[in-house]
Amino acid sequence: MSIITPTDWSSHFADRTDRMRGSAIRELLKLLDTPEVISFAGGIPANEALPAHEVAEACNRILETNAVTALQYGPTEGYNPLREQIVEMYRARGVPATIDNVLIITGSQQGLDLVGKTLINEDDTVLIESPTYTGALLAWLPYAPNFLAVPMDDGGIVLEDANLTGRAKLLYLLPNFQNPTGISLTAERRPKAIEFAQQHQLLIVEDDPYRELRYSGEALPALVEVEAAMLGSQWDSAGRVIHLGTFSKTLAPGLRVGWMLASSTAIKMFTRAKQAADLHTSTLSMMIADDLMRHKTLDKNIPALRDLYRERRDAILEALAVSVGSRGTWTRPDGGLFVWMTLPGETDTPGLLAEGLKKNVAFVPGDAFYFDGRGTDALRLNFSANPPNVIHEGIARLGSLIAERQDSVKVKQA
Numbered sequence: 462m463s464i465i466t467p468t469d470w471s472s473h474f475a476d477r478t479d480r481m482r483g484s485a486i487r488e489l490l491k492l493l494d495t496p497e498v499i500s501f502a503g504g505i506p507a508n509e510a511l512p513a514h515e516v517a518e519a520c521n522r523i524l525e526t527n528a529v530t531a532l533q534y535g536p537t538e539g540y541n542p543l544r545e546q547i548v549e550m551y552r553a554r555g556v557p558a559t560i561d562n563v564l565i566i567t568g569s570q571q572g573l574d575l576v577g578k579t580l581i582n583e584d585d586t587v588l589i590e591s592p593t594y595t596g597a598l599l600a601w602l603p604y605a606p607n608f609l610a611v612p613m614d615d616g617g618i619v620l621e622d623a624n625l626t627g628r629a630k631l632l633y634l635l636p637n638f639q640n641p642t643g644i645s646l647t648a649e650r651r652p653k654a655i656e657f658a659q660q661h662q663l664l665i666v667e668d669d670p671y672r673e674l675r676y677s678g679e680a681l682p683a684l685v686e687v688e689a690a691m692l693g694s695q696w697d698s699a700g701r702v703i704h705l706g707t708f709s710k711t712l713a714p715g716l717r718v719g720w721m722l723a724s725s726t727a728i729k730m731f732t733r734a735k736q737a738a739d740l741h742t743s744t745l746s747m748m749i750a751d752d753l754m755r756h757k758t759l760d761k762n763i764p765a766l767r768d769l770y771r772e773r774r775d776a777i778l779e780a781l782a783v784s785v786g787s788r789g790t791w792t793r794p795d796g797g798l799f800v801w802m803t804l805p806g807e808t809d810t811p812g813l814l815a816e817g818l819k820k821n822v823a824f825v826p827g828d829a830f831y832f833d834g835r836g837t838d839a840l841r842l843n844f845s846a847n848p849p850n851v852i853h854e855g856i857a858r859l860g861s862l863i864a865e866r867q868d869s870v871k872v873k874q875a
């Protein structure tokens with residue numbers, strides 16, 4: 462028998478794994494299991510808002526009446542009654558969609574993965590908001606695109622400032638309550654983004670998990686709706702928006718059900734890519750989402766979530782004013798799950814996190830939302846997971862830490 466040696470996995474991993482990064486946020490999510498830590502890190506719904514009882518009832522209905530469909534293999538495109546309900550939702554908002562425009566996916570994260578697989582060649586230019594959602598960077602980095610960060614202001618991405626010299630393939634936008642900043646793209650800039658895509662012949666990936674979670678201000682149309690209003694019956698042939706939606710924030714992320722809405726030609730290719738990834742999304746999960754829509758659980762859940770999270774958003778804004786005050790600046794989002802805070806003079810929010818963990822408070826350092834190491838003066842704070850009293854306590858811990866740090870810098874400089 463030959464000598465047994467340790468397997469050198471690194472010599473076997475494909476070259477593209479050099480570009481696969483782990484998510485700092487998913488590592489931080491593990492902290493949520495430690496009760497002493499007040500975590501503002503995850504982008505997660507409130508545990509108490511998950512519709513456990515309603516899901517149990519839906520499961521019973523499904524398994525009593527339609528168990529074979531639920532438990533057997535199904536088509537890659539998804540469970541048709543759910544696809545039809547999603548079509549209806551967008552038709553009511555003016556998109557002339559049919560079932561061929563909808564692919565059910567295993568969470569909108571899978572949509573980002575399918576976009577990478579089917580659209581991104583090495584060195585393709587991908588325009589992103591700056592900062593942007595880490596999960597998209599992680600999904601696309603292995604395809605070695607050339608990311609072009611476009612600046613943002615309080616009204617979202619400033620496309621006039623895009624330093625675009627050659628052709629670009631994709632523009633990735635989170636128009637509603639962006640992750641990580643909570644900023645929304647203004648109504649005036651939405652049609653301009655569609656015109657930009659037409660002018661530069663690029664595609665827009667519209668990632669829209671938070672649109673229903675609006676606590677103040679007026680609802681704005683999704684980019685795909687703005688595009689449909691411009692193109693009318695030409696939308697399927699001339700549309701350039703790939704729209705991603707999900708039930709993760711309005712029902713439950715554990716279901717892992719989302720959708721892609723796009724031109725039928727693109728949907729066919731995404732379906733082919735999905736087939737190789739997982740054959741299809743869990744039919745039981747799709748049927749639960751379908752049932753909860755039909756039984757109006759979704760319609761009831763959304764206003765309840767808005768009330769719950771509005772209170773928490775107000776609590777974090779108040780706590781920041783009290784405990785951080787002039788030592789930082791932060792966004793005041795109309796919805797979503799996040800506030801983005803910038804600390805003047807700070808250069809190491811990962812280091813601030815390490816100190817925060819000693820004081821039992823966690824957040825995501827800003828560099829997780831850039832591909833090039835920027836963001837070390839900023840951090841992302843989630844406000845949906847904790848009740849107001851816990852938010853106040855956690856922000857007080859963070860505030861005293863920031864004060865200690867800023868004061869010690871001043872002492873060193875003196």
Ligand code: PMP
Nearest residue numbers: 504568569570594640707709719
């Ligand atoms: N896109 C954005 C902007 C997100 O914030 C998230 C979840 N944090 C996702 C996509 C992925 O969500 P899911 O796969 O659960 O639908």
